[in-house]
Amino acid sequence: QTHFIAVANQKGGVGKTTTVINLAASLAAQPRKVLLIDLDPQANATSGLGIEKKPGASVYPCLINGLSLKSKIRRTSVRNLDLLPSEMDLCGAEIELPQLENHLTRLRDLINPIRQSGRYDIILCDCPPSLGILTLNALVAADQVLVPSQCEYFALEGLTMLNRLIGQVRDGGANPSLTTLGIVMTMFNNSTRLSHQVVDEVRKHFGSQVFDAVIPRNTRLAEAPSHGKAAIVYDPNGAGTAAYSVLAEEVVGRLGLN
Amino acid sequence: QTHFIAVANQKGGVGKTTTVINLAASLAAQPRKVLLIDLDPQANATSGLGIEKKPGASVYPCLINGLSLKSKIRRTSVRNLDLLPSEMDLCGAEIELPQLENHLTRLRDLINPIRQSGRYDIILCDCPPSLGILTLNALVAADQVLVPSQCEYFALEGLTMLNRLIGQVRDGGANPSLTTLGIVMTMFNNSTRLSHQVVDEVRKHFGSQVFDAVIPRNTRLAEAPSHGKAAIVYDPNGAGTAAYSVLAEEVVGRLGLN
Numbered sequence A, B: 001q002t003h004f005i006a007v008a009n010q011k012g013g014v015g016k017t018t019t020v021i022n023l024a025a026s027l028a029a030q031p032r033k034v035l036l037i038d039l040d041p042q043a044n045a046t047s048g049l050g051i052e053k054k055p056g057a058s059v060y061p062c063l064i065n066g067l068s069l070k071s072k073i074r075r076t077s078v079r080n081l082d083l084l085p086s087e088m089d090l091c092g093a094e095i096e097l098p099q100l101e102n103h104l105t106r107l108r109d110l111i112n113p114i115r116q117s118g119r120y121d122i123i124l125c126d127c128p129p130s131l132g133i134l135t136l137n138a139l140v141a142a143d144q145v146l147v148p149s150q151c152e153y154f155a156l157e158g159l160t161m162l163n164r165l166i167g168q169v170r171d172g173g174a175n176p177s178l179t180t181l182g183i184v185m186t187m188f189n190n191s192t193r194l195s196h197q198v199v200d201e202v203r204k205h206f207g208s209q210v211f212d213a214v215i216p217r218n219t220r221l222a223e224a225p226s227h228g229k230a231a232i233v234y235d236p237n238g239a240g241t242a243a244y245s246v247l248a249e250e251v252v253g254r255l256g257l258n
Ligand SMILES: Nc1ncnc2c1ncn2[C@@H]1O[C@H](COP(=O)(O)OP(=O)(O)OP(=O)(O)O)[C@@H](O)[C@H]1O
Pocket: A011, A012, A013, A014, A015, A016, A017, A018, A019, A040, A044, A127, A128, A129, A186, A187, A188, A215, A216, A217, A218, A219, A221, A222, A223, A225, A240, B010, B011, B012, B013, B129, B150, B152, B153, B154, B155
């Protein structure tokens, strides 16, 4: 069975891409077979893994014309981790997709053959910072949603909005089995009162949905993408890498994988 | 004459809202008469100024039905600073607006009467982290674009994409006089090599477009919104507040205001 996890939050800069790359790399090291889908036109997950952004190489032509995704899958430098890259064309999807038939289920239908092939244990999908058509496609295709959230005030405000949308996708029938896998607190700064206040507030509201693992603010995590590497490769003994390995263990536990 | 400045960057979490709130408050203190438009469905600028998010209170009904914006304008606790608030309904605009006539010029046409009234010296518009229909409306209505950018690798990548879009809006005829007012580097951390590298890289590529003023990473800037206050009120003598006052001086200089 393949688990499809959408990593989403419409609040910008909360650590979606950093979480997707480093969680994927940690899961691949367990080892699990992982596919990372970059559904953000910014293509940060693509460049963060050292893959060149090439026009035509993204899922865009598949979403619009129904072409198979298989030919777009790339190997990365991380063993057991493949990538469906993104590039600029994907920008066009936000305007063009809504005008097509079945515009909400296109990604789901494209992914189904890959799911059935059993080639991957886990699919992780990086979403753009919006609740537009690309994020909606990911929520309809996904089994679960993983929500990274910064330990800051503005990020706190956005969680209710996202939870409401997840409920609408589930209860509205577009994806009746969609659940929230959990909320992971990121960029935690132990020396600021704000970080502690926000984490307490999120745990108060969302209880056990919040992962125990908390990702610290750690410069090496921000440096790694400029070298095209996951932190597990760039800074194998760092605090950021360790936190993502702990998160990977917790994710596997919540998915019921051995 | 009223200057309309769109504060935009599709990269998430780069400090757009923090810049809009604190630049607006610094300009209002000069004093200038300032209108802040919150065009982001997350409504962070609205809550960051202590204004309640009420359904129906945003520009959304005006964009869709052509109602006058005048009735939506709210006073804030900052003298000389008014706000056009946002709320959840604005989410609907991303899907509904593209299906309407003149969907790119709706904000421009709504703003024109306010511009002509001469009531404000400067209009600042906070944009969501995407290049969707709301940001496009702001770019078509604006005279200039102010681009906040974090001192981090992923933010660097997004600048070229945004520059290309600004060029398309100008050269494609939607807004022939649109120019970039400047790029302001935010969340600069003096003790990391990454911050210095990114600032050097941006100055190398974009030269004099980059403001001299650099906004430091400063916790008080992140705390202020949870009190519904601009930093100039919450932390009047802080480094963040000082940096935004310097930026306000530079903005006024570039606009050619006395
Ligand atoms: N734990 C961390 N410690 C330090 N820096 C981090 C951490 N996590 C992410 N960053 C940095 O913070 C910035 C925002 O993170 P990232 O780009 O992953 O967020 P995002 O949610 O994917 O953004 P967007 O909304 O634009 O897609 C990046 O420059 C990233 O390198």
